[in-house]
Amino acid sequence: MKLLVTGGAGFIGSAVVRLAVSRGHAVVNLDALTYAACLDNVAPVADSPLYAFEQADIRDRAALDRIFAAHRPDAVLHLAAESHVDRSIDGPGAFVETNVNGTYHLLEAARAWWETQGRPEAFRFHHVSTDEVFGSLPADPEVKFTEETPYDPRSPYSASKAASDHLVRAWHETYGLPVLLTNCSNNYGPYHFPEKLIPVVILNALAGKELPIYGEGQNIRDWLYVEDHADALLTVLEKGRVGRSYNIGGENERTNLDLVRTLCGILDELRPKQSGAYADQIAFVADRPGHDARYAIDPARIRAELGWRPSVTVEQGLRRTVEWYLANEDWWRPLQAREGVGQRLGTGQKAVAR
Ligand SMILES: NC(=O)c1ccc[n+]([C@@H]2O[C@H](COP(=O)([O-])OP(=O)(O)OC[C@H]3O[C@@H](n4cnc5c(N)ncnc54)[C@H](O)[C@@H]3O)[C@@H](O)[C@H]2O)c1
Numbered sequence: 192m193k194l195l196v197t198g199g200a201g202f203i204g205s206a207v208v209r210l211a212v213s214r215g216h217a218v219v220n221l222d223a224l225t226y227a228a229c230l231d232n233v234a235p236v237a238d239s240p241l242y243a244f245e246q247a248d249i250r251d252r253a254a255l256d257r258i259f260a261a262h263r264p265d266a267v268l269h270l271a272a273e274s275h276v277d278r279s280i281d282g283p284g285a286f287v288e289t290n291v292n293g294t295y296h297l298l299e300a301a302r303a304w305w306e307t308q309g310r311p312e313a314f315r316f317h318h319v320s321t322d323e324v325f326g327s328l329p330a331d332p333e334v335k336f337t338e339e340t341p342y343d344p345r346s347p348y349s350a351s352k353a354a355s356d357h358l359v360r361a362w363h364e365t366y367g368l369p370v371l372l373t374n375c376s377n378n379y380g381p382y383h384f385p386e387k388l389i390p391v392v393i394l395n396a397l398a399g400k401e402l403p404i405y406g407e408g409q410n411i412r413d414w415l416y417v418e419d420h421a422d423a424l425l426t427v428l429e430k431g432r433v434g435r436s437y438n439i440g441g442e443n444e445r446t447n448l449d450l451v452r453t454l455c456g457i458l459d460e461l462r463p464k465q466s467g468a469y470a471d472q473i474a475f476v477a478d479r480p481g482h483d484a485r486y487a488i489d490p491a492r493i494r495a496e497l498g499w500r501p502s503v504t505v506e507q508g509l510r511r512t513v514e515w516y517l518a519n520e521d522w523w524r525p526l527q528a529r530e531g532v533g534q535r536l537g538t539g540q541k542a543v544a545r
Contacts, residue, residue, distance in 0.1 A: 193217040194428075195264035197249055197297065198271030200224060202383050203319070205232030206421040207268060212236040214425065219262045221255075222271065223248040226529050231522055232382045249293035255300035266315040266428060267301050269294065272355075275386060276323075276348045277537025280480060283347035290351035291358070294318070298362045305368060317371040317428050318359040322413070322438065323349035324374060327483035330411075332444070335489035336374070338436050345481050356436075363434045372436035373427055376488045380417035380508060381515040385523050386532050388447065389509075392454050393516045394523060396469045397462065402455070403535070406478035408448030411485040415441035416508035419501040426499045437497070440488025443505035448473075453506070457513045479537055 194211055198204035199220030211218050213236070222228055224246055236242045243262065247254040249271050271293065273279065273286045298316065305314050325336045326343030342357075344350040356372060363370040379389045392402050423439045431437060445453070455469035493499045503511070516523060527533055 192265045193219070193262065194266050194268055195219045195221060195258070195262060196268045196270065197221045198269075200228035200230050200232055201270065201274070202227075202232070203378055203417055203420060204270040205229075205382055206380070206417045207270065207424055208233050208242070209236050210418065210421040211425060212239050212241045215241070217241045217243075219243045219245060219258065219264060221245045221247050221249070221258060225273075226531070227274065227384050229382070229384075229522075229526060249297045250288060252296045252300060255296060256303065259300055259304035265313065266317065267297070268317045268319065268424060268428065269297055270319045272352070274348070275536075276346050277386075277479065278531065279346055279348035279351070280537035283351075286347050286351040287354075290348075291354045294355035294358055298358060298368070302362060302366055302368050310367070312369065314369050315371055315428055315433075316359065316362070316368055317373070317424065317431075318356065319424065320352050320356050320372060320374045321349065322374050322376045322440070322486050322488055323483065324353040324356055325486075328485040328487055330485060332487075335487045336438060337489045338374075338438055338492055345483060369433045371427055371431045371433065373424060373439050374436060374488075375420055375423070375439040376413035376415050376441065376486055378415055378417045378420050380512050381519070382522070383417070383512070385526050386536075389450070389454065389512065390516065390523065392451050393458070393513055394527070396455065396458050396472060400472065401474035402451055402469070402472045403474055403476045404447055404451060405476060405482060407475065408446060408451070409484075410447050410482055411444050411487065412447065412450070413440045413487045414443045414445060414450070414505050414508070415439065415501060416503050416505075416511075419503065419508075422502070423493065423499050426497050427493065430497050432496070437493045438488045438490055439493060439499075440490045441501045441505065442488070442490065444485075444487050445505065453509055454513065457510050461513060462517060476535070477538060
């Protein structure tokens with residue numbers, strides 16, 4: 192199968208590109224190379240004859256039409272997005288432009304291509320979304336997000352993703368475009384951009400800096416190893432039922448404080464400090480405005496219908512992740528110099544119009 196992967200130079204998209212090429216799929220990686228992109232993420236497959244790269248913006252319809260015609264993909268895996276909640280609080284405009292308008296242009300380009308090909312049944316437009324569209328859950332562990340949970344996005348990021356999900360469903364209902372949707376919980380793993388919680392904690396710990404925890408650290412997230420997410424996406428692409436959505440999660444709920452303490456424990460073992468423990472660096476900082484209390488995915492549908500389940504526990508995945516950051520300073524060091532990285536963003540104090 193030839194896949195057009197958007198956002199393939201980002202964190203999850205690059206995991207999809209690496210996995211798809213390793214499984215023998217041809218992949219065209221379409222990415223605008225924003226601040227969050229890094230082509231080193233796909234270096235392991237960049238020389239493969241199965242891999243091609245196109246620098247393009249998903250808001251650029253002419254570029255999209257050219258790329259569809261040139262590469263003739265069998266499926267689109269759409270991951271390109273603005274993805275950092277804190278940045279969406281300071282500058283929501285970029286999120287509406289890429290996540291909503293960009294998805295609209297990509298849908299239209301895909302539909303035009305699919306129609307010129309005689310509307311092949313086997314074509315797929317797979318939209319990759321987040322569990323954040325469902326809003327915030329109460330503490331009751333019995334209550335989880337299912338595919339039927341009503342949408343209730345609460346940040347500019349999740350609202351823009353929710354809008355894009357609605358567009359994708361509408362393109363299926365109205366035009367018959369063969370779409371698939373997935374809503375996944377928080378990812379972590381290798382190549383995670385160093386502005387997100389887990390890499391920030393690992394790298395600040397190593398640098399002897401504070402480990403910032405928003406509020407009291409009691410917000411709960413459901414963590415999934417990124418390579419398991421990539422595997423789930425290819426499973427849904429190959430076996431998922433058209434027009435259907437699938438929730439993807441690792442059934443690994445942790446409070447942010449527990450997660451940070453676990454990371455500190457792994458670091459204490461793998462790279463012990465001269466004195467004291469990494470947890471001594473934990474610092475509680477002002478909470479993010481509108482910080483959702485809890486996310487948790489019920490993955491019953493993808494498990495029952497498609498037989499997918501994660502391959503690693505959160506403890507195994509976190510250890511692999513810490514080991515990867517310890518071994519790959521050449522990857523993360525230059526990214527720390529990028530705009531906004533290492534700064535506190537999303538306090539609601541700074542209004543940025545973009
Ligand atoms: N990170 C998570 O925990 C998580 C969880 C669930 C779903 N998702 C979704 O998965 C997708 C990928 O997330 P990620 O964490 O890998 O994001 P990321 O920020 O690491 O990567 C996004 C990529 O998209 C590219 N991009 C941004 N705007 C673009 C545009 N206008 N045109 C073309 N390319 C553009 C960037 O250059 C970057 O390479 C997103 O759609 C996100 O909403 C993420």
